[in-house]
Amino acid sequence: MEDVLDILHGKYLEEGKRLALEVNLILSPENMTVFSTSVFDEIFRIMHTLKGNSAMFKQKEVEAISKRLEVIYDLIRRNKLAFSSEICELTLQSVDQILNWFDEPNSVNRNIRRNQRNLVSKLSKVHALATSVETSSKKRRANSLSAFSTILESFKSFPVFHVHEDKSRLPLVLKAALIKKDWRK
């Protein structure tokens, strides 16, 4: 068995990175323009695959994170838990952590290990809270929609700046700062 896993370890890492980056792409502000349960289905499926692969290839750290996210997104897609900015943030942090593990498998790096423990603990709390709080399916769905809108709004107020961009497209505050700087010259 060991030789099969050793031979195919590279394939596992390659697929794992691709899946993790897919989640990043799904949750990117450019793509989160339409609320749809299929988004949560997709993240659930990716986490399910990551969990299974990681268990097979004995990568317990990745398995621990993906297992918790799988449970959380299963609840969200079945309207038993509201999607929130906290869950969105935790998911993105988890993806970063998973990518760190893929870059440094079996890492002894203290920071990576500390982050791992913190994330697993936070994800477990989200899950525990979800199973302990009883709200109606309709209300949960409404909460998900409202949280989704809030996240979209927060993305809108967080513009991405491109260097060498036309000054006319910069926010007013920045334009004012630039004018002030020019005036001082």
Place this chain on the structure above:
Amino acid sequence: MAKTILIVDDSESIREVVNFTLEKEGYNVLVGVDGSDAQKHLNGTKIDLIITDLHMPVMDGIEFIKAVRVNEIYKMIPILFLTTESQNEKKMEAKEAGATGWIIKPFLPAKLIAAIQKVMI
């Protein structure tokens, strides 16, 4: 003559592990990346066993085996689920749809081969 096994899994890594294990034992292997893709092999090709995942995009494992069971040629062939899912409800659903057995991931190749030999007799 070598027996033919159809593997259906959306995970490339798992497909490769199963493929490697089966070919090492002398089986012919056919592959599908999901239920819908795997249906391309249900065209009269001789298949002795199907091993399928449960959660897959486009067409999941349950829908796939329902499609297999309505095909006269493949009505009686054994179908094993290979999945991390362990909920009894899902197992019952799979059984009702026509599954022969259930193997939980992660698996040991020796156990996979033993399960295969048991259902292919």
